[in-house]
Amino acid sequence: MIERHSRWSLVAWLLAALLVLFVAGPLVRLLIQASPASLGQAFRDPELVASIWLTVVTASVATLLSLLLGVPLAYLLARVPFPGRRIVAGIVELPVVVPHPVAGIALLLFLGRQSPIGRVLADAGLEIVNSVGGIVAGMLFVSAPIVVSASREAFRAVDPKLERVARTLGDTAWGAFRRVTLPLAGRGVLAGAVLSWARSVSEFGSIVILTFNPKVASILIYDRFTLFGLPAAVPAAVVLLLMALVVFLLVQLLAPDRTVGDRR
Amino acid sequence: MIRLEDVSVTLGNFSLRDVSLEVPPGGYGLVIGPTGSGKTTLLEAVAGHVALRNGRILLRGEDVSREAPETRRVGFVYQHYHLFPHFSVRENIGYGIREPGAGSRDQRVLELAEMLGLVPLLDRGVEGLSGGEQQRVALARALAPRPSILLLDEPLAAVDPATRRALRRELRLLHEREGVTTLQVTHDFEDAMRLGDVVAVLAGGRIAQSGSPESVFRFPNSPFVAEFIGTGTVLRGVVERASPDPAAEKPFGARFRSGTLELEVVAEREGEAYAVLRPADLLVSRGSLPGPAPRNRLAATVTRVEHGSAVAHVSVDVSGIGLVAAITTATAEELALRPGDPVVVSIKATAIHLI
Numbered sequence: 001m002i003e004r005h006s007r008w009s010l011v012a013w014l015l016a017a018l019l020v021l022f023v024a025g026p027l028v029r030l031l032i033q034a035s036p037a038s039l040g041q042a043f044r045d046p047e048l049v050a051s052i053w054l055t056v057v058t059a060s061v062a063t064l065l066s067l068l069l070g071v072p073l074a075y076l077l078a079r080v081p082f083p084g085r086r087i088v089a090g091i092v093e094l095p096v097v098v099p100h101p102v103a104g105i106a107l108l109l110f111l112g113r114q115s116p117i118g119r120v121l122a123d124a125g126l127e128i129v130n131s132v133g134g135i136v137a138g139m140l141f142v143s144a145p146i147v148v149s150a151s152r153e154a155f156r157a158v159d160p161k162l163e164r165v166a167r168t169l170g171d172t173a174w175g176a177f178r179r180v181t182l183p184l185a186g187r188g189v190l191a192g193a194v195l196s197w198a199r200s201v202s203e204f205g206s207i208v209i210l211t212f213n214p215k216v217a218s219i220l221i222y223d224r225f226t227l228f229g230l231p232a233a234v235p236a237a238v239v240l241l242l243m244a245l246v247v248f249l250l251v252q253l254l255a256p257d258r259t260v261g262d263r264r
Numbered sequence: 265m266i267r268l269e270d271v272s273v274t275l276g277n278f279s280l281r282d283v284s285l286e287v288p289p290g291g292y293g294l295v296i297g298p299t300g301s302g303k304t305t306l307l308e309a310v311a312g313h314v315a316l317r318n319g320r321i322l323l324r325g326e327d328v329s330r331e332a333p334e335t336r337r338v339g340f341v342y343q344h345y346h347l348f349p350h351f352s353v354r355e356n357i358g359y360g361i362r363e364p365g366a367g368s369r370d371q372r373v374l375e376l377a378e379m380l381g382l383v384p385l386l387d388r389g390v391e392g393l394s395g396g397e398q399q400r401v402a403l404a405r406a407l408a409p410r411p412s413i414l415l416l417d418e419p420l421a422a423v424d425p426a427t428r429r430a431l432r433r434e435l436r437l438l439h440e441r442e443g444v445t446t447l448q449v450t451h452d453f454e455d456a457m458r459l460g461d462v463v464a465v466l467a468g469g470r471i472a473q474s475g476s477p478e479s480v481f482r483f484p485n486s487p488f489v490a491e492f493i494g495t496g497t498v499l500r501g502v503v504e505r506a507s508p509d510p511a512a513e514k515p516f517g518a519r520f521r522s523g524t525l526e527l528e529v530v531a532e533r534e535g536e537a538y539a540v541l542r543p544a545d546l547l548v549s550r551g552s553l554p555g556p557a558p559r560n561r562l563a564a565t566v567t568r569v570e571h572g573s574a575v576a577h578v579s580v581d582v583s584g585i586g587l588v589a590a591i592t593t594a595t596a597e598e599l600a601l602r603p604g605d606p607v608v609v610s611i612k613a614t615a616i617h618l619i
Contacts, residue, residue, distance in 0.1 A: 162348060164308070165346050166359070169359050175334075
């Protein structure tokens with residue numbers, strides 16, 4: 001029995017090590033590939049710097065929009081038993097299973113100049129196709145579900161009776177949300193926002209269809225790879241990877257304290 | 265004053281139906297009922313957290329049925345306290361104080377902290393507080409905005425017996441000192457006996473009986489109430505009039521039969537009935553009792569003796585029917601009762617409550 005246990009443990013360790021190597025290996029290899037000189041050159045490359053700046057700004061705008069529209073929805077999904085709640089929750093999760101080029105085509109049809117909404121937006125000066133608006137739309141489509149999902153779980157972890165107590169102590173519904181629920185769910189919401197931002201930064205599939213130019217970082221890397229080969233793409237890829245690693249560390253720091261949920 | 269008039273609430277599959285109840289100004293009302301009977305829902309309806317399907321709620325004489333919780337001026341303490349985990353004890357207590365000026369706010373917090381023995385804890389977080397401490401903080405927080413109504417959801421259920429006794433005393437003192445009309449829900453009738461001016465027994469979303477704790481305890485109106493609040497042994501049987509002549513010496517003299525047991529009772533009606541025999545009304549002796557003998561003298565066998573600090577509960581078997589008598593420990597020691605001992609159990613006909 002003991003021998004079978006230890007054999008199984010050995011197999012488990014081997015399989016686990018293979019997967020960790022498969023995930024970490026390429027990333028480490030990429031980081032090694034870039035020399036400090038080529039990295040320094042990358043940071044002085046005006047096209048790459050502009051592209052990264054564009055990526056950061058559009059991802060930030062998409063994240064703010066995700067928070068503005070997604071947090072109220074997450075709160076309703078967590079707290080209010082309205083008819084069709086499961087359907088709404090399912091719709092918001094849909095982008096997770098839709099292939100991203102398909103999302104790009106769907107957005108093009110829905111927000112392009114040929115659609116009524118697209119015409120209204122264009123008349124209002126908000127062009128979606130081949131513009132910054134298209135980049136934000138693509139990012140918002142793929143990243144909003146992350147904000148909604150993380151915020152909903154964060155709100156669910158806050159006991160509704162805390163809000164009720166706050167109401168009997170004189171708070172309005174908004175006051176109880178602002179003073180009690182949001183501070184307690186804040187870390188979860190923020191972690192969702194950071195992940196959503198990271199997802200926006202890495203988006204390629206829908207943006208390449210909506211807005212090839214101006215180029216966000218992921219499209220610039222792809223463009224350089226197809227035009228000039230691997231050596232031209234590596235420094236830009238490393239810069240993007242470093243950005244992703246910083247965000248990853250942030251998420252780890254912001255991960256909700258599970259003991260809070262456990263205690264209740 | 266708290267007044268509920270035919271209040272009905274539906275929450276999922278559960279309903280509160282036609283609940284009417286009144287706690288006078290400055291009074292202490294208790295709603296007692298088993299788990300799932302709708303006690304917390306009733307309090308939440310009074311606080312405005314759940315919408316009424318029917319009926320109305322009057323607080324201080326005003327109809328507040330459609331008012332938001334924040335305008336009802338009620339304090340609410342949940343069973344599990346629900347202190348704000350991101351605030352200190354001081355911030356928790358001061359949360360609802362809207363009086364202008366930090367000075368008056370601090371003064372009110374200190375006043376309540378002193379009253380409830382919380383001063384050393386004021387600057388601590390709420391994590392790590394004992395159950396009794398958390399309960400006191402929750403009470404102080406609810407009382408801080410000077411509500412005229414206080415709603416307590418099983419405030420003594422989650423603490424140890426010693427803390428429960430201390431908190432029960434504090435609740436009564438606080439109630440007298442602050443003069444807040446209080447409605448408490450509990451599943452423990454002892455809370456009702458010690459705290460309540462008015463008690464209502466809730467069963468399956470309806471009020472089964474209400475009145476003073478003493479009257480509900482002595483005269484339960486249904487076998488459920490008698491059994492739930494522990495009035496005594498409930499026997500199902502039939503009442504037969506002793507004499508059909510209303511001009512007889514004892515016009516209400518009757519006999520109650522339950523299996524092989526036959527008891528003299530006082531009854532105005534005949535037919536199926538429940539007899540409630542209170543433990544304190546049953547006398548236990550080894551032979552004949554001194555003084556005038558009660559009408560009902562039953563040969564019995566002791567099956568169990570439970571000694572308490574002041575009262576001993578003696579379980580006896582009377583022709584296959586189990587009864588419980590409560591006697592003083594001094595009497596129990598004097599009688600030296602052991603399981604299997606033959607005894608005589610006596611009860612006055614007037615002490616048997618028929619339902």
